[in-house]
Amino acid sequence: MRQAEEVRDRRREPSPQGRPGLLVGGLVVAVAALALVAAASVALGARSVPLSTVVAALTAPDGSTDHTVIRELRVPRTLLGIGVGAALGLAGALMQGLTRNALADPGLLGVNEGAALGVALALGLFGVSDPAGYVWFAFGGAALAAVAVHGLAAAGRSGSGPVRLTLAGVALGMVFTAVASAILRMDAETFDRMRFWLTGSLAGQTPGTLARLAPFMAAGLALGLLLARPLNLLSMGDDTGRALGLSVGRTRALTGVAITLLCGSATAAAGPLWFVGLIVPHAVRGVVGGDQRWVLPYSAVAAPVLLLGADVAGRLVARPGEVQVGIVWAVIGAPIFILLARRRRVAAL
DSSP: OHHHHHHHHHHHSOOOTTOHHHHHHHHHHHHHHHHHHHHHHHHOSSSOOOHHHHHHHHHSOOOOHHHHHIIIIIHHHHHHHHHHHHHHHHHHHHHHHHHTOTTOOTTTTTHHHHHHHHHHHHHHTSOOOOHHHHHHHHHHHHHHHHHHHHHHHHOSSSOOOHHHHHHHHHHHHHHHHHHHHHHHHTSHHHHHHHHHHHHOOOTTOOHHHHHHHHHHHHHHHHHHHHTHHHHHHHTTOHHHHHHTTOOHHHHHHHHHHHHHHHHHHHHHHHOOOOSHHHHHHHHHHHHHOSOHHHHHHHHHHHHHHHHHHHHHHHHHTTTTSOOOHHHHHHHHHHHHHHHHHHSSOOSOO
């Protein structure tokens, strides 16, 4: 009965077959939207800067205060937002494609919280303050969290269904967050430096941070996008995939590596951000269908549009201060998650 419902669901999804030109055009529009939001992120903020000054800062910097703010703060922050958004959006799409669970998300399944715990251990116990150093702790925490969540969800006779997987992720994520907070509170100076990071923030990172983390994000993005066809085959079931020549174990392993790279680097840069990887792939599938060849690139482009938009909104609503992007995203994402959870069919994609 359940397999029949899954087949009917897939038949109802809009298929990309016969309209590749339309989907390519949509992707171009999404890229253009990302460029516009990036421009707004550079131009807008707590400090008002004329557009002519922004252009001059990018083309002919003179070392003035406004030019320094734009080049040393806003441009790196914007590039970081693009990288973090693309990483989390693609990681969410990969997780949902791998588990065939519409509620799969790096935050809900505890992966981001595991990465955050790794960073907290690096900072609070080992004194590692360089992102190039603590990103390895983030990778380890993300990988261990993924294994622990799947192990807990699979315990028992019923197996790791979507609801059990989500509950296990939320429960362990809360434990990871509590332990990370306790570690950071052992040192007041470290906690004061990381309190914005814990809520999820793109502020305060230097160009050097972006340079150190960019290779990991780029590797995760490249690997994730290359997994579109294997994930399409995996969506047909393990046996069908094997019959079509798919190496199921290798696909799962490579997808896990890509998710770890994406979540570890994004969390090391911006802290644990919820709902980015949940909302964006879900919305993308409603537009392009279930073909991962389109879901993955659309998710990687659409997520930074929304994340940067939320970051800009957080800067404007509380001038001359700002609201961290993690708080803005929580306000947006929590109601949408409730709506998704109330739907009857969230078990299969």
